Amino acid sequence: MTMTHVQLRQLFQKFWQERGHREVPTIPLVPQNDPTTLFTGSGMQQLVPYLLGEPHPLGKKLYNIQPCFRAQDIEEVGDNRHTTFFEMMGNWSLGTYFKKDQLTWFWQFLTEELKLPKEKLYISVFAGTKEISEDKESYEIWKSLGVPEKHIFKYGPDKNWWSRAGEPQNMPAGEPGGPDSEVFYEFTQVEHDKKFGEKCHPNCDCGRFLEIGNSVFMEYKKNPDGTFSPLPNKNVDFGGGLERLLAAANDEPDIFKTDVFSDIVKIIERWSGKHYEGENIRSIRVIADHIKASTFIILSGVRPSNKGQGYVLRRLLRRAAIKMHKLNGRLTPHEFANIADEGVLKTYENVYSDHQNTRETVMFVIEDELNKFEKTLDRALREFQKIDKINGKIAFDFYQSYGLPVEIMHELATEKGQVINLKEFLEAFHKHRELSRTASAGMFKGGLADQSEQTIKYHTATHLINQVLFDVLGNEVRQEGSNITGERLRFDYYSPVKPTPEQIKQVETIVNEKIKQALPVEFKIMPKAEADKLGAKSFFREKYPEMVKVYFIGIYSKEFCGGPHVKNTSEIGKISIFKSEKVGSNLYRLYAK
Ligand SMILES: [Zn+2]
Ligand SMILES: [Zn+2]
8 A cells, every 4th residue: 555645744734733732834836035045945843942942932832844946965866765856744842741641642643643663663862972872761661662672772962962153062152952862764675885884774875764753852052161960841852754754654665766756856857758767867866856855945036146046046956957858868948838837836735735737837948948958059069169168177167157067078079089078077976075165164054043133233224224124114114034144144135115215214213213213023923814904014025823922012003923032122233224226126125224
């Protein structure tokens, strides 16, 4: 019996509802108000303020299935389990239940709902360090659930510790963290590959073991002297990849053969004329992953460009196109758009219902971008043919600036009786990759909001700006997004009329008046209908639960928001708008600091 992804979602939802959990609406794939990350990379991202102590409007027991994207995994796509886009199934306890309930319930979910055979499940727990004792409690709970000791492995803080800063020694004083416990599924049909070590074990990378869920237990706080003491409120943060749980439920080691990918793979086979077998497998996996991720990124409002999310989208589409070229020697913009339509959108039509309306947008964006890429490639090929002596470094420059695949350059070069020095090419390639890894490590780090004092001040200022723009420019004005760093805030908004420089000046003046009035900033948790009735501003792209948190700045501004904020506007200090520009049709952007 195969399990479909729709069945898995239903089981998960019912399971947590029966145990008193409320569903937290998912956040957009491109997060708002979070300057530290380009994409939503985990289910817990939106829950950070609540895990740190803010009350959540839906209560203390929560769950959801969050679409996520991790750009840093792009180079790993091609094996049986890594993808850039994935959905994270999560449940949370905010200071209510802890290890015993969490581990027991997850075990029940795996063995009773998904009917996974117990003998194929393996566990990892925290082995402890000098400062922090090992997680004996979890070890004993797993044993009491019937897991044999030979299936429970102990790992150090590099594998089984969670904090926003990583391992215990990197945590600043006051930072919460704790041990975690993972569950692995063993695909007995996969032979261990000695390339990954003499012996196979749950954390081996050969593909025999798949991590299918991780329960994080936030129970400690780091003291200024480097020791750890227990937190008064202990939290559980669980995350498990939907694609991986689906693979385990079907005893299918290749997630690309489960129904979150199988139709996409079929359409790629149709258009490429190549079967999903042998040396084609890696290329087809990359195409399937990248087209799926691109589709969801386009649906969250991103368009291809040379920076930020737009650059990631462009890179995904070009990488997919190059793999297709490798498979069948052609670049096919329309066929690519069809993979997104008949493959991706169809697979998820019962999950993300609003997607049907946006089909045409997705197809248009993909076709348009790949048509442009085709032209770029043609131009690159002409340039390339003009070069007399091709070396590895030049070849790399072409690869880098035009995305010209090395195989194609090789053919050209061969026609001229030349050889590309692959060693030189690879050296340049690796050097570049190291550089971009370092850059992306900063850019994509974990996706946890930076909550420095300055970003909290700027964020609170965006509430004021939002209301003042509305008052000055008219009631059709609405916020389109914001982005905050420690140095400045950026605010995007829709306005049917272009703001004049005088109006922008006026906005600045009123914002500063409100700051000077020292208005209190407070929140209330209330039913969404009541908040709407009050006229609280909401973000139109966001879905909200039936209970919401509304922040009030005096009686001047009311806005749906999770926080955190300053307590009084006087803390914000003076705000100056230093740039105002048009960024699209009826779309404007301002910068302030
Ligand atoms: Zn192995
Ligand atoms: Zn806010």
